[in-house]
Amino acid sequence: MFGWQEGFGAFTVSVSQKDRVARYVRDQVDHHAREAFADEYLRLLNKHEVEYDPRYVWD
Template structure:
């Protein structure tokens, strides 16, 4: 809409199914580029993307013309298909159901970008699941431990 103006910064966190360490360094950068393309195709702006073998962080300048759920469905479905079509994993790749999404003010954007870009260094000190719990607590999100991310059955 011509008369709609917004400034929404969303930090997304998501992981392969069962938090498996499946994102290999040999194709990680290409995955990030592919997800950036999906983001642009949906009229959003990628501000930062990074992660480790078991999760991805993104900071997006988010347009309000699409729902968060629809965007994440596009990101996960399209990128999983791309991973599977390229046979990067020995078995079928799937993303974990669910994700984390957190909003930040413009004044925090630079700090969040730096945090995302330094994920590999950060996770030499803190595990992903501990990091995720801290973020949920920081934002006051009520959660049940068993539902943070599904473990293998």
């Protein structure tokens, strides 16, 4: 764990998406200017049907 956080979230990607993921990481400052991290995180959880309790997402 990092010193600035209490929890974590992790997603896996297939090797076929490595270039897309690398581009995302490279451009994430611009990306998060358009979509806040919290909005993106919840969107991904919902898109991939990850069960979560909203009371604990941002603890």
